[in-house]
């Protein structure tokens with residue numbers, strides 16, 4: 001597997017760094033959001049946005065999930081043998097600052113295998129495991145797919161919003177309507193599981 005790890009030094013591989021669009025590219029953003037929801041927590045320190053200097057407040061919702069970006073990395077297949085590893089904070093640049101993706105990256109996001117499919121699991125398994133186990137063993141919970149004791153971390157909070165991805169701000173109604181229900185990714189089988 002050829003892994004292309006994106007960092008500050010090579011971000012131009014995925015983002016046309018000096019270009020910003022007037023309009024939101026929802027086709028791209030919604031598909032990218034699928035990878036954000038599946039992203040794996042790899043750090044506890046939240047990065048700062050270099051454009052708006054925001055920190056730790058980048059929470060979005062879409063496709064039935066709410067998630068704060070900044071702690072995770074996304075795994076985005078380009079081909080069967082090539083995968084991007086991308087810090088999920090980049091979602092904030094694409095969504096909130098309308099940064100324009102490179103065409104290779106946009107194509108991978110739109111046409112690559114999507115999280116929670118067997119092809120996807122096969123492609124990302126190795127790279128997903130290679131950065132260490134950040135999951136916790138939840139002895140009282142079993143994975144709703146494989147039935148093993150759940151080991152993994154929380155991926156997102158369940159939301160009722162099914163439309164285009166958007167900014168999320170907690171308020172009285174979301175607290176009442178959404179509650180605090182979560183989904184995690186099981187390290188053993190790489191399926192989503194209620195936790």
Ligand SMILES: [Zn+2]
Pocket residue numbers: 049050051052053054092096097
């Ligand atoms: Zn920003």
Ligand SMILES: [Zn+2]
Pocket residue numbers: 143144145146147148186187188189190191193
């Ligand atoms: Zn499982």
